[in-house]
Each structure stands twice: as C-alpha cells, then as structure tokens.
Amino acid sequence: xxxxxxxxxxxxxxxxxxxxxxxxxxxxxxxxxxxxxxxxxxxxxxxxxxxxxxxxxxxxxxxxxxxxxxxxxxxxxxxxxxxxxxxxxxxxxxxxxxxxxxxxxxxxxxxxxxxxxxxxxxxxxxxxxxxxxxxxxxxxxxxxxxxxxxxxxxxxxxxxxxxxxxxxxxxxxxxxxxxxxxxxxxxxxxxxxxxxxxxxxxxxxxxxxxxxxxxxxxxxxxxxxxxxxxxxxxxxxxxxxxxxxxxxxxxxxxxxxxxxxxxxxxxxxxxxxxxxxxxxxxxxxxxxxxxxxxxxxxxxxxxxxxxxxxxxxxxxxxxxxxxxxxxxxxxxxxxxxxxxxxxxxxxxxxxxxxxxxxxxxxxxxxxxxxxxxxxxxxxxxxxxxxxxxxxxxxxxxxxxxxxxxxx
Amino acid sequence: xxxxxxxxxxxxxxxxxxxxxxxxxxxxxxxxxxxxxxxxxxxxxxxxxxxxxxxxxxxxxxxxxxxxxxxxxxxxxxxxxxxxxxxxxxxxxxxxxxxxxxxxxxxxxxxxxxxxxxxxxxxxxxxxxxxxxxxxxxxxxxxxxxxxxxxxxxxxxxxxxxxxxxxxxxxxxxxxxxxxxxxxxxxxxxxxxxxx
Numbered sequence: 001x002x003x004x005x006x007x008x009x010x011x012x013x014x015x016x017x018x019x020x021x022x023x024x025x026x027x028x029x030x031x032x033x034x035x036x037x038x039x040x041x042x043x044x045x046x047x048x049x050x051x052x053x054x055x056x057x058x059x060x061x062x063x064x065x066x067x068x069x070x071x072x073x074x075x076x077x078x079x080x081x082x083x084x085x086x087x088x089x090x091x092x093x094x095x096x097x098x099x100x101x102x103x104x105x106x107x108x109x110x111x112x113x114x115x116x117x118x119x120x121x122x123x124x125x126x127x128x129x130x131x132x133x134x135x136x137x138x139x140x141x142x143x144x145x146x147x148x149x150x151x152x153x154x155x156x157x158x159x160x161x162x163x164x165x166x167x168x169x170x171x172x173x174x175x176x177x178x179x180x181x182x183x184x185x186x187x188x189x190x191x192x193x194x195x196x197x198x199x200x201x202x203x204x205x206x207x208x209x210x211x212x213x214x215x216x217x218x219x220x221x222x223x224x225x226x227x228x229x230x231x232x233x234x235x236x237x238x239x240x241x242x243x244x245x246x247x248x249x250x251x252x253x254x255x256x257x258x259x260x261x262x263x264x265x266x267x268x269x270x271x272x273x274x275x276x277x278x279x280x281x282x283x284x285x286x287x288x289x290x291x292x293x294x295x296x297x298x299x300x301x302x303x304x305x306x307x308x309x310x311x312x313x314x315x316x317x318x319x320x321x322x323x324x325x326x327x328x329x330x331x332x333x334x335x336x337x338x339x340x341x342x343x344x345x346x347x348x349x350x351x352x353x354x355x356x357x358x359x360x361x362x363x364x365x366x367x368x369x370x371x372x373x374x375x376x377x378x379x380x381x382x383x384x385x386x387x388x389x390x391x392x393x394x395x396x397x398x399x400x401x402x403x404x405x406x407x
Numbered sequence: 408x409x410x411x412x413x414x415x416x417x418x419x420x421x422x423x424x425x426x427x428x429x430x431x432x433x434x435x436x437x438x439x440x441x442x443x444x445x446x447x448x449x450x451x452x453x454x455x456x457x458x459x460x461x462x463x464x465x466x467x468x469x470x471x472x473x474x475x476x477x478x479x480x481x482x483x484x485x486x487x488x489x490x491x492x493x494x495x496x497x498x499x500x501x502x503x504x505x506x507x508x509x510x511x512x513x514x515x516x517x518x519x520x521x522x523x524x525x526x527x528x529x530x531x532x533x534x535x536x537x538x539x540x541x542x543x544x545x546x547x548x549x550x551x552x553x554x555x556x557x558x559x560x561x562x563x564x565x566x567x568x569x570x571x572x573x574x575x576x577x578x579x580x581x582x583x584x585x586x587x588x589x590x591x592x593x594x595x596x597x598x599x600x601x602x603x
Contacts, residue, residue, distance in 0.1 A: 052542035059527075060551060064558040095433060222488070225463055225516030236488075243491050339432045341484055341495065343464075352465055354484065367467040369484075374465075377519040406542055 017045055020388070024053050028392045030127060031402030035379070035391075042388050047380045051373075055406040062366040066331030067093050067307070068167060070366070075161035077370060078404040081120035081347035082162045083112045083152065088344035091246050092353040093167045096340045099304045104292050105169040106248035108300065110285045111182065112155065112164060113247070113344075114278040118189075119148045120347030121229070121271040121278075124399040128268055129200055131396045132209045137199045144192055147185050154178035168308040169301025179286075186283060193279075197272055207265060214382045214394030215263035224378040227371050228349030230398060233270045234262030240345040247344075251288070252281050264390075264397040271399075306333055331361055348372060348399040372398075372405040409457070409490040411436040417458060421451055428497070439497040445481070446508045448496065452485060453513055460485040460494065463510070466520040468528035470502075472554045478502035479528055483510070500530070509535040527552035 023034040032053035038045040058073045065073075074085035087109050094101060101109075122145055126138035149159040154177050156164040165171065200206045216226070221234040231238055239256045241249040257273035259266030292299070301308050305324050314321035327333050337359040343352035349371025358364040375398060382398075383391040414436055418426045426448065428439040440448045452460040464484040471478055477499035486493050500507060509532040510517040521532045522541040529550035532538055540547060549556070 052540075052544075055542040057551070060558065220515070222462055223515045225514065225520075238488055243488075244493075339437070339495075341433075341435060341464075341493070350464070352484070354465065354467060354482070356469060365467075365469050367465065367482075369465040373519060373523070374516055378515070 016040065024050070028131065028395070029400075030396060031400060031405075033376070033400065033402055033405065035395075037388065037391070039388060044383050044386055044388060044391055047383060047391070049376060049379055051376065051402070051405050053406065054402055058407045059366055059368065062363055065362055066328075066333065067335060067363070068328065069331070070363070071165075072161065072163050074368075075163055076403055077368065077407060078120070078347055078351070078372070078401045079160055080123050080401060081116035082160065083116040083164045084120075084344060084346050085351060086162060086164045087113055087247065088342070088346065088351050089353060090165055090167050091344065092340060092342040092355055093307070094302075095342050096338050096355060096357060097167070097304070097307060097336065099168055099302050099307070101169060101247075101302045102299045103248060104289060104296065104299045105301060107251075107285045107288045108170060108174060109165070109247045110249065110252070111282060111289070112152075114282045114285070115148050115151060115182075115185075117278050117345075117347055118275050118282075119145045120399070121275050124348075124396070125200075125268055125271050126196070127396045128210070128264070128393060129206070131393050132206055134199065134203075134206065137196050140199075141192060141196055144185070144189055147181060147189075151178055151181045151185065154181060166301065166308055168304040171309070173298060173300040182282075182286060186279070186286065190279060193272075193275055200268070201272070209390075210265035210268060210393060210397070211263060212261070213264050213386055213390040214267075214397060215261050216378065216382055217262060220378075220381065221262060224381075225374040226349070226378070227374075228346065229270045229274060230262075230267060230349065230375055232256065233259035233266040235260050240343050240350050244343065246342070252284050254281050264393050267397045334359060334361055335363075343369065346371060348401070348404075349375070368407055370404045370407055372401050373407070376400055376405060409487065409492050411492075411494075414458060414492070414494065417455065418448075418451075422448065435493055435495050437495040437497065439499060442498045442500045442507050445496075445498045446510065446513075449483070449485075449510055449513055452494075452496075458487065459489055460487045462486040462488050463514040463516050463520070464493065466510070466517060466524060468524045468530060468552065470528060470553045474499070476501050479505050479530065481507055481524065481530060502529075505530045506533050507531070508533050509538075511535055526550070529553070 018039045020037045020039055022037055023029040024032040034050040036048045062070045062073060071086050071089055074089045075082040077085050122141050126141050129137045152159055152162050152164065154175055156162050216234055218234040218236050221231050222236060227238065235258050237256045237258050242256060254277045257270050257277065259270050307328065309328055310321035310325055315325045335357050337357055339356050341352060341354045343350045350369060351371060352369030354367040355363050356365040382394050411431055415429055418438065422440065425444060426438050426440045430437045452458050462485065464486045466481065466483050469480040469482060471480065479500050479502050481498045483496045484493060485496060498507060507530055509521055511521065519541060521535055522538060524530055525532060525538055526540045526543050527550055539545065543551065
C-alpha cells in the first residue's frame with residue numbers, strides 16, 4: 001500500500017513507545033491497583049501507579065468509633081494476616097490505657113500472629129510462583145492455609161476478617177480443638193514447606209525468572225521507607241519484633257533472615273526463611289503456653305474492667321459488671337488524653353498506629369502506617385528498564401495488598 | 408547510647424529557642440519547630456553524625472480547628488535505625504496558608520505520604536514533584552479529614568429508612584427534627600412505641 005492510502009493522525013508517527021494500561025482489574029495485579037506502563041517493545045520506560053480504588057476512609061471513620069469498634073477496620077487492611085492487625089491495634093490501645101497483659105495472653109497472641117505471618121508469606125510466595133507459571137505449589141499449600149483459617153475459626157469464629165481478641169486479651173480461652181489443630185499444623189507443615197521449597201528454590205526456570213529482577217539496594221530501600229521482608233531482602237536486619245519488642249517477643253529465640261540483592265528471588269527466599277523462623281516461634285510459644293497449669297491456664301485476658309467486656313453471667317447478677325457492660329457497648333468510656341505510636345511487624349512490614357486522644361470517647365486522630373502504601377511508590381524504580389513480565393513478578397513479590405494500601 | 412535528653416540538647420544547641428514544645432509522651436521525644444524550619448530540622452537530624460535519623464517511618468496530618476493561626480499540623484515520625492531511637496517532630500501551620508516545604512528531597516518515601524496528607528488535609532507541599540490527590544478522586548474539591556466534615560451523627564432522624572432503623576415509617580413525610588437532637592430522638596422513639 002502506498003503512502004497516500006493511509007492517513008495517519010498527525011504526530012502519531014513520532015511516538016515510538018506503547019502505553020499499556022495494567023489494572024485496576026487485571027488478574028496479574030492481584031488486587032485493585034492501576035499501572036500505566038510506557039513500553040518500548042517489552043521494556044518498561046516509565047510507570048505511573050493509580051491507587052485508591054478501594055479507599056474506605058478508615059482513618060475518618062475511626063474518629064467516630066469507640067476503640068473496640070476500630071478492630072474491625074484493621075481486619076480489612078492487610079486481609080491476608082488480619083490477626084496481626086487486630087493484635088497491633090489492641091497493643092496500641094493497651095499502651096495508651098496503660099494495661100499490662102498477662103504473659104499467657106502475650107504468648108497466645110504470639111501464636112496467632114505467627115500463624116498469620118505464615119499464612120501471609122505462604123500466599124505471597126505461592127502467588128509469585130503462579131505468576132511465574134507454577135500453579136502447583138499454590139494449590140498444594142492452600143490446604144495448610146485452610147488449616148490456619150480453621151484455627152482462627154476455633155479462636156474467634158471468623159476466618160478472613162477475624163476481629164480477633166479484645167483490648168486486654170481474648171474474648172474467650174482457646175479451646176482444645178484449637179490446640180489440637182495447632183499441633184497438627186506444627187507436625188505436618190514443616191514437611192509441606194520443605195516440599196514447597198523444593199519446587200521452587202533451586203528450580204532453574206524460577207531462578208531465571210526472579211533473580212536480578214526488581215532489585216533494590218539497601219540504601220534506596222531505606223530511603224523509600226521499606227520495612228519487613230522487602231527491606232530484609234535488601235540486607236537490612238530491621239525487624240520490629242526485635243527492635244521494639246511487643247507482646248513478649250523478647251522471650252523468644254529466633255533469627256532475622258536477610259538477603260543481599262533485594263531482588264525478587266531474595267524476597268522470596270527471605271519470606272521462605274521467615275516461615276521457618278515463625279514455625280520455631282510457634283513451637284516455643286506453644287511450649288510456653290503449656291507450662292501454665294491450673295488457674296494460670298485459665299488466664300486469657302488482663303484485668304481491665306473499664307475496657308474488657310465482663311462475663312455475661314456477671315452482667316446479669318452484678319451491678320458493676322452491668323455498668324461496665326453498658327458503658328463499653330454504648331461506647332461511653334472516656335479514654336485518657338495522650339499521643340501514642342505503636343508498631344508491630346506485620347505480614348509485609350512495619351504496621352504502625354499513631355493514635356491521638358483528646359480525652360474523649362473516640363480517637364481524635366488515628367493514622368495507620370501501612371507498609372504497602374509506602375513501598376508501592378518504589379515500583380517505578382524497581383521496574384524501569386526491565387521487562388514487562390518481570391514487572392508482574394515484582395508486583396507480586398512485593399506483596400501488595402490493595403486493602404492495606406488504600407486503607 | 409542516644410538518649411532523648413541528648414537529642415534535645417543537640418537540637419537546642421543548633422536551633423536555640425526555635426525548637427519548642429518538648430514532651431515525652433509514652434517515652435517518645437516530641438517537639439515542634441516553625442514551619443519555615445522544617446527542612447532545616449529534618450536535614451540536621453538526617454546529616455548529624457550522632458543523630459542519624461535517616462528513616463522516615465510515617466508522616467501525617469492533624470487538624471485542630473480551635474488552634475487559631477496554627478490549625479493544621481504535619482507530624483513526622485523519624486527513626487534512627489542504628490541506635491533504635493524514634494522521635495516525633497511536628498510542624499504547625501495556618502489553615503489559610505498551608506504551605507510547607509516538601510521532604511521528598513530527603514526521603515523518597517515522603518512522596519506518597521505527602522500526597523496523602525495533601526489529599527486529606529490540603530497542605531501545599533512546596534517543591535513536591537507531583538502533588539495531586541492519591542486516594543480520593545481527582546475532582547474532589549474539599550479535604551475530607553478536616554474536622555469541619557463530621558461523620559454522620561448516629562442519632563439523626565431526618566433520614567427515613569425502615570430497613571436500617573433510622574426513624575422508620577413513624578416519622579415519614581413529617582419533619583420531626585427539633586433543635587435539640589436528643590429531644591427529637593425521644594420523640595421518635597415514643598412514636599415507635601405507639602401501636603400501629
């Protein structure tokens with residue numbers, strides 16, 4: 001065809017790059033987030049991210065809610081490890097209110113948090129596999145996440161949005177089935193994790209796909225505010241559990257795995273190693289919990305009558321319990337004036353709660369430090385000059401959870 | 408060992424009377440500086456060989472409507488990872504002139520954090536490379552986290568919604584709102600009790 005037959009729009013001939021819109025509802029984004037990629041062939045020239053598709057104004061809503069009603073908001077942030085968010089929130093409240101939790105409560109919390117961490121890492125690592133074309137691992141480990149969810153169910157009755165625990169402890173003691181399932185998990189999971197690792201760790205295709213892609217230096221990672229496995233993969237041994245221990249993490253003996261290059265492969269390895277560490281913490285915590293005998297083994301909450309719902313039986317028979325019950329349920333408890341920052345090691349980094357109270361019944365201001373939100377901005381730097389298919393892997397290995405990002 | 412007392416001393420040496428409001432709520436050193444100085448203070452904290460606050464943990468806004476002339480605050484949480492010390496640094500500004508220097512030159516992490524803070528509180532981060540809304544829609548023309556936008560009052564009765572228990576059909580079509588909300592709630596519940 002000669003030139004006179006084609007009428008190209010003016011200027012279009014100069015454009016040598018392709019604009020590709022990835023997301024917000026693309027299967028590879030694993031969540032609602034949009035990437036506008038400028039491609040030269042298959043190489044990424046620049047990216048621009050749009051987020052906020054599932055923004056639910058949690059920080060604003062929290063300003064009208066009594067403390068215990070905010071727990072349900074935290075569930076919906078990183079929903080792959082909601083118990084960590086719940087516990088983090090309770091620990092923040094306890095810090096503000098000056099409540100000291102008994103050791104048994106701390107250990108039970110550690111059990112739930114480490115189970116949550118395993119389920120979080122498990123999803124992330126197996127999804128990286130899926131994005132590299134290996135679906136088997138994902139399906140195989142899913143039944144162990146199911147087992148973790150069953151333990152959640154025994155403890156709090158819910159699976160995904162757990163609303164687990166209360167300010168001061170748990171709503172009830174763990175039942176025998178929960179412990180039996182935990183034992184089953186501790187017995188069977190190591191073998192499964194080993195097999196899962198065998199599938200990927202030295203797999204030629206997987207290594208070629210993940211090594212030297214999406215890499216970041218320790219210095220840049222720190223400057224970008226990376227925390228959690230993503231920072232540790234770059235070689236910085238920062239872990240909130242060790243640096244500012246909460247929930248008696250100082251009683252446990254564990255290592256902080258670190259990587260060297262900060263690429264997708266290292267992130268995958270660090271998460272894998274952390275699961276082993278979590279397993280070891282779980283075993284230690286379970287042993288510690290078993291050491292409590294008699295009346296001590298019945299302790300599952302702190303003595304904080306103004307914030308912890310009393311037993312239903314007491315509500316019907318005792319005046320004080322009735323008053324506290326009413327005040328808590330109606331959200332009529334004044335919280336002390338103060339300003340507190342508390343963070344926990346979430347599934348994908350430092351999950352922080354900055355709570356300002358002016359002495360009213362609800363927080364004056366509550367700000368969540370959401371690790372996903374902070375490190376997603378590094379996406380352009382991680383993927384620039386790389387291939388489009390590697391960018392997909394980078395996205396999943398960063399463990400981006402839209403719920404947490406958008407709050 | 409880097410103590411709060413020592414950090415305070417260093418700041419006082421450098422900025423004299425300009426850094427004020429030293430407090431230690433729950434053990435975290437908190438202080439404030441005039442907004443023109445925010446970058447100078449951040450730079451000092453970052454560069455000083457002893458202080459080394461090189462990790463920006465989080466950055467957020469707060470609105471105090473009663474604080475005339477200094478209604479809005481930006482709160483920086485900084486972390487010295489080497490000595491494991493955290494501090495909180497606040498900068499207040501007038502709501503009618505919410506200009507504040509951006510920290511993006513120092514911390515890449517501040518980029519989205521500042522966009523978010525702008526989005527919800529309307530700060531103008533001077534020098535920010537891409538200051539536009541991030542979580543809200545771009546067409547939005549107000550700053551929703553400011554206190555003049557209260558959340559719905561749970562006791563309001565001007566909404567008729569049988570399904571969700573706000574007033575129900577008892578008040579349908581009539582204006583039952585009175586000056587005092589509490590009164591109208593009582594009136595409403597009395598009507599609910601009436602048969603039919």
